[in-house]
Amino acid sequence: xxxxxxxxxxxxxxxxxxxxxGVFALIHLTPGDPIDVMMAESVDATVKAxxxxxxxxxxxxxxxxxxxxxxxxxxxxxxxxxxGEPVIENVGRRIRPSLQLAALAMAIxxxxxxxxxxxxxxxxxxxxxxxxxxxxxxxICMPNxxxxxxxxxxxxxxxxxxxxxxxxxxxxxMLPGLRSLVLPALTLGLALAAVVTRTLRSSMxxxxxEDYVRTxxxxxxxxxSIIRGHVLKNALIPVVxxxxxxxxxxxxxxxxxxxxxxxxxxxxxxxxxxFARDYPLVQGVVLLIAVGFILSNLAVDLLYGWIDPRxxxx
Amino acid sequence: xxxxxxxxxxxxxxxxxxxxAARTRLGPLGxxxxxxxxxxxxxxxxxxxxxxxxxxxxxxxxxxxxxxxxGTDNVGRDVLSRMIWGTRVSLLAGFGSVxxxxxxGGLLGLLAGYAGGRxxxxxxxVMDAVLSFPPLVLALALGAVLGAGLTGVVIALGVVYxxxxxxxxxxxxxxxxxxxxVEAARALGAPGWRVAWRHVLPNxxxxxxxxxxxxxxxxxxxxxxxxxxxxxxxxPGASWGSMINAGRGYLQQAPWIVFWPGTAxxxxxxxxxxxxxxxxxxxxxRLRK
Numbered sequence: 001x002x003x004x005x006x007x008x009x010x011x012x013x014x015x016x017x018x019x020x021x022g023v024f025a026l027i028h029l030t031p032g033d034p035i036d037v038m039m040a041e042s043v044d045a046t047v048k049a050x051x052x053x054x055x056x057x058x059x060x061x062x063x064x065x066x067x068x069x070x071x072x073x074x075x076x077x078x079x080x081x082x083x084g085e086p087v088i089e090n091v092g093r094r095i096r097p098s099l100q101l102a103a104l105a106m107a108i109x110x111x112x113x114x115x116x117x118x119x120x121x122x123x124x125x126x127x128x129x130x131x132x133x134x135x136x137x138x139x140i141c142m143p144n145x146x147x148x149x150x151x152x153x154x155x156x157x158x159x160x161x162x163x164x165x166x167x168x169x170x171x172x173x174m175l176p177g178l179r180s181l182v183l184p185a186l187t188l189g190l191a192l193a194a195v196v197t198r199t200l201r202s203s204m205x206x207x208x209x210e211d212y213v214r215t216x217x218x219x220x221x222x223x224x225s226i227i228r229g230h231v232l233k234n235a236l237i238p239v240v241x242x243x244x245x246x247x248x249x250x251x252x253x254x255x256x257x258x259x260x261x262x263x264x265x266x267x268x269x270x271x272x273x274x275f276a277r278d279y280p281l282v283q284g285v286v287l288l289i290a291v292g293f294i295l296s297n298l299a300v301d302l303l304y305g306w307i308d309p310r311x312x313x314x
Numbered sequence: 315x316x317x318x319x320x321x322x323x324x325x326x327x328x329x330x331x332x333x334x335a336a337r338t339r340l341g342p343l344g345x346x347x348x349x350x351x352x353x354x355x356x357x358x359x360x361x362x363x364x365x366x367x368x369x370x371x372x373x374x375x376x377x378x379x380x381x382x383x384x385g386t387d388n389v390g391r392d393v394l395s396r397m398i399w400g401t402r403v404s405l406l407a408g409f410g411s412v413x414x415x416x417x418x419g420g421l422l423g424l425l426a427g428y429a430g431g432r433x434x435x436x437x438x439x440v441m442d443a444v445l446s447f448p449p450l451v452l453a454l455a456l457g458a459v460l461g462a463g464l465t466g467v468v469i470a471l472g473v474v475y476x477x478x479x480x481x482x483x484x485x486x487x488x489x490x491x492x493x494x495x496v497e498a499a500r501a502l503g504a505p506g507w508r509v510a511w512r513h514v515l516p517n518x519x520x521x522x523x524x525x526x527x528x529x530x531x532x533x534x535x536x537x538x539x540x541x542x543x544x545x546x547x548x549x550p551g552a553s554w555g556s557m558i559n560a561g562r563g564y565l566q567q568a569p570w571i572v573f574w575p576g577t578a579x580x581x582x583x584x585x586x587x588x589x590x591x592x593x594x595x596x597x598x599x600r601l602r603k
Contacts, residue, residue: 018440018443026455141531141535145559149562149565247448251451252449260562270455274458279459286455289447
């Protein structure tokens with residue numbers, strides 16, 4: 001296991017280097033002068049020159065890259081040109097709502113998808129299965145923002161059960177906090193549940209056709225104990241992989257969900273930074289998200305090796 | 315009896331694939347949805363009842379009636395006309411970005427698989443780096459620097475989908491170049507580009523087509539998401555995503571502003587999924603009954 005961890009970790013290093021190079025290049029992809037794009041035309045030329053010097057844009061590109069990487073290695077991700085605060089502080093303030101949203105969405109997806117996926121496979125080609133597969137299809141084809149608006153329309157506007165925007169920290173005020181997160185978490189969780197349901201159903205069907213299931217049936221075990229004791233464990237392996245693969249979609253979904261529900265999370269920060277043309281902030285946040293994404297993928301990879309010994313010893 | 319020429323055999327094989335795709339349960343429904351969407355996009359200037367940009371403030375937020383079948387939006391523009399013109403944007407972005415990704419990714423994969431060694435390592439690490447960004451975040455960042463508008467979105471999404479095609483093509487090239495007929499062509503002295511063009515590309519096409527048919531649906535969803543966030547086609551231009559964003563402030567008074575483009579988007583994506591699954595079933599021998 002130690003060798004697997006080391007091998008996977010070493011493999012991520014060149015990718016991390018290329019990712020930082022890509023993020024650095026972002027600002028240089030701007031058509032025209034990035035300073036002109038970031039600041040309005042009316043802004044004084046001295047202010048523009050100062051910003052250019054501050055961002056190092058008056059230096060040759062290799063000097064800029066070296067300086068940027070050096071600062072990065074010292075934990076300096078740059079500063080927002082709008083509020084002047086370091087990127088890391090901007091993100092630090094916004095990370096809590098995003099993590100709470102992700103955790104709640106993950107919980108909702110597992111609560112919905114586990115029974116639905118299992119029942120769909122165990123009662124294949126019945127009405128339960130049709131409900132499961134239709135739900136999966138709807139969830140996969142439904143854009144996040146549309147689902148969000150439907151939930152707002154029914155639960156916020158028509159029934160007036162839940163708040164339609166804003167955020168209260170559940171760690172400070174439990175009930176209002178949870179209420180403020182229910183609709184965003186449902187938006188994100190149901191989309192994820194659709195993918196998990198589809199994967200769980202198909203991996204359960206694969207496992208159900210294995211010889212050991214026939215043996216268990218021949219021994220006279222009940223269908224529910226076969227599923228619990230033999231099928232489910234084996235069927236969960238692809239689900240873990242899919243959950244890992246869906247991380248990117250989850251982060252993208254969180255960007256949209258936070259935008260629609262006005263949640264002050266990291267996703268919302270990206271959108272705000274993009275529209276404020278605050279490129280240093282965009283660079284910093286995108287880099288942090290990418291590194292987080294790479295590390296979570298690494299964790300999922302290792303988790304997979306831990307669950308399935310065949311991968312560990314390959 | 316004479317044997318059919320290779321070209322004739324290829325034509326017959328294509329027909330078999332089409333017949334198989336048509337035999338799947340939901341494939342024809344998907345094709346029907348796509349044909350309808352393409353027809354609407356092409357005929358937009360002829361079938362659109364009103365100018366999609368023309369405002370009529372006296373008639374804002376009008377309920378659907380005989381004059382405006384899907385109602386009007388907050389500045390009195392006809393929702394049906396805007397939805398019809400929005401179809402063009404969605405399809406252009408969906409097919410355009412996937413075509414861009416297919417060509418770029420296909421060529422990069424071909425280069426990596428064919429050249430091997432350091433070129434392979436470099437190309438594939440760059441592709442891994444692109445895959446290390448969550449797709450929507452990368453598209454958003456690229457869209458931000460390339461500037462809002464349809465071209466920026468198509469390029470951004472093209473970049474996002476390129477690694478998928480590069481990986482797929484590289485895998486195919488590695489498998490196919492190990493086959494006897496490629497070895498034979500090389501032994502006969504065929505130059506590298508000819509082997510790639512005549513033998514590798516046609517044999518690698520099936521999985522690429524399957525991937526493309528599945529990717530278009532996601533690209534349309536992604537374009538709608540970017541337009542919803544305000545990065546796609548700029549106002550007053552119409553796209554489904556931007557129409558939904560504009561209508562979200564009027565959910566209570568005028569839900570139709572969101573409902574119709576939302577339905578169009580959902581139905582198109584479901585149709586494309588059905589079609590993609592049918593193409594996959596027809597082309598992938600493992601899924602064939």
